Amino acid sequence: MKRSRRQFLSNAAAVAGTVAMPSFLRAQSGVTEISVAYSIPVLFKDLMESLAKEFQAKNPSVKVTLRAPENGYEEIMQRTLRDAVTNSLPDVAFQGLNRQRTLDERGIPVDLAPFLAADPETRDLGFSPTLLSLGQVGGKQTGIGFALSTPILYYNADLVRAAGGDPDKLPTSWDEVIKLAAAMHAPAKTITGIFYDWTITGNWGWQALVLSHGGAFLDDSETKVRFTEAAGRQGVRVLRSLVDDGKMPDVKPEVMFQDMFSGRMGISMQSTAQLARYNREIGGRFRLACGRYPLSAPNARLPAGGNVAMMFTKDSAKQKAAWEFIKFATGPIGATMMVNATGYMPATSIPAQRDDLLAKFYRDNPNHMISIRQQDVITGWYAFPGPNALRVTDTINDHLQTIVAKRGDADPTLDDMGKTVQALLPRKQG
Numbered sequence: 001m002k003r004s005r006r007q008f009l010s011n012a013a014a015v016a017g018t019v020a021m022p023s024f025l026r027a028q029s030g031v032t033e034i035s036v037a038y039s040i041p042v043l044f045k046d047l048m049e050s051l052a053k054e055f056q057a058k059n060p061s062v063k064v065t066l067r068a069p070e071n072g073y074e075e076i077m078q079r080t081l082r083d084a085v086t087n088s089l090p091d092v093a094f095q096g097l098n099r100q101r102t103l104d105e106r107g108i109p110v111d112l113a114p115f116l117a118a119d120p121e122t123r124d125l126g127f128s129p130t131l132l133s134l135g136q137v138g139g140k141q142t143g144i145g146f147a148l149s150t151p152i153l154y155y156n157a158d159l160v161r162a163a164g165g166d167p168d169k170l171p172t173s174w175d176e177v178i179k180l181a182a183a184m185h186a187p188a189k190t191i192t193g194i195f196y197d198w199t200i201t202g203n204w205g206w207q208a209l210v211l212s213h214g215g216a217f218l219d220d221s222e223t224k225v226r227f228t229e230a231a232g233r234q235g236v237r238v239l240r241s242l243v244d245d246g247k248m249p250d251v252k253p254e255v256m257f258q259d260m261f262s263g264r265m266g267i268s269m270q271s272t273a274q275l276a277r278y279n280r281e282i283g284g285r286f287r288l289a290c291g292r293y294p295l296s297a298p299n300a301r302l303p304a305g306g307n308v309a310m311m312f313t314k315d316s317a318k319q320k321a322a323w324e325f326i327k328f329a330t331g332p333i334g335a336t337m338m339v340n341a342t343g344y345m346p347a348t349s350i351p352a353q354r355d356d357l358l359a360k361f362y363r364d365n366p367n368h369m370i371s372i373r374q375q376d377v378i379t380g381w382y383a384f385p386g387p388n389a390l391r392v393t394d395t396i397n398d399h400l401q402t403i404v405a406k407r408g409d410a411d412p413t414l415d416d417m418g419k420t421v422q423a424l425l426p427r428k429q430g
Helices: 005-016 023-027 041-058 073-086 097-105 113-118 120-124 129-135 157-162 174-184 201-212 230-244 253-262 272-282 316-330 332-341 359-364 366-373 389-404 410-424
Strands: 032-037 062-066 092-096 144-149 151-156 192-196 265-271 288-292 305-311
Touching: 032 073, 032 316, 041 062, 041 272, 041 316, 041 332, 062 316, 073 092, 073 097, 073 201, 073 389, 092 097, 092 316, 097 129, 097 201, 097 305, 097 389, 129 144, 144 272, 144 316, 144 332, 151 157, 151 201, 151 272, 157 174, 157 265, 157 288, 174 192, 174 230, 174 265, 192 230, 192 253, 201 230, 201 389, 230 389, 230 410, 253 265, 253 272, 265 272, 272 288, 272 366, 288 366, 305 316, 316 332, 359 366, 389 410
Parallel strands: 032 062, 032 092, 192 265
Antiparallel strands: 092 305, 144 305, 151 265, 151 288
16 A cells, blocks of 8 residues: 555654644743754655654753754764864754764763653653663663664565566575576666665665675674675675676666666665655556565574664753654654554554554554564674775775676675775774
8 A cells, every 4th residue: 555755644644643742842931942963865865854843842941952963973962072072062853873873972862861861751752672672782771762664675566476486485595596586687678687685874785795695704802804704795795796697787876776667676675764665656557566685694683774763962951852853752752653653664563563553553554564674693794993984984895896897706895895994994903
């Protein structure tokens, strides 16, 4: 069943009328203004504007000012680091899960654990302990999960069937995926078999390859690279096999999206965050089927993607208002609006249990259940330590580009990647 984003947001907003105005805000005579930063406008701009509007309607003593969105998680993190230097941080920011560590190392986020403990309403918000833990760094609650995702495979069911596959029995291994992609590939008909988006922010697609093969990135002391071990090698070989055997082109993600939406691509690996966009852009042109990400080891894991709501303000009055906004955005009402507008999953269990929130939506939209069914294997989106974390991300991307462009073979390129990253890691003191 397909609904427009406007219908989703208005339905969620109607439900929001059942939420009572916090007592401390009712008691305030003035207006407290808080600034909010976020990124990825193609997914979040309309949603953030709706959240701010709905929150302010219920909390007239708070004015929410949205900053112009940054393009991605790296960009908003770089902006935040600059703002910290100029003392112009936003009061609330939605940051990528893998960037919490860098921010915490600089003492920027406020620990939200005391707010959770002191507020009796949080007991009724359904925060999942497992997903809540994704916002914990260094023993602190640096963020509250807002939009969480896992990697999945999107299939054009019509092309699957035409290639001899079964849309109701999708591949479970990379060998099967690559074989199907090759069968779909038809240059004469301008049809591409597959695209694996290895460019997703924070090396997320590459982390999925390593973790799904049972690997790790650094040793326990975080001083030595481990992604050059067997699991990492298997991962980069899959990436190269997608190019050599699955006929994956070396193109920008924007090209992939347009080919997928128009029906000219068979399979794409992307975040569940894009599911609402896929539905909207495909518009019934063909049946979209979603499949689980292949797991290639007994101890396979998948990185949780998405972002968390973080508090930066140290002003006590603004902290109260910021906490109420974070609680609204990450709680059942905000989570319902978020899921309906995107393809992410929430960090609260309540919406999926109530028909007036998301229970009926999930029944009517089974593709959205794929990510939820992968919760048993999710783990943290790994954040490299130290001041060179962003350079590590760029270094890994450069080497992956070498593999995809066939400018170097998988194994020696991985070896070079490992040496370069090793040199960027913090040196062990003492």
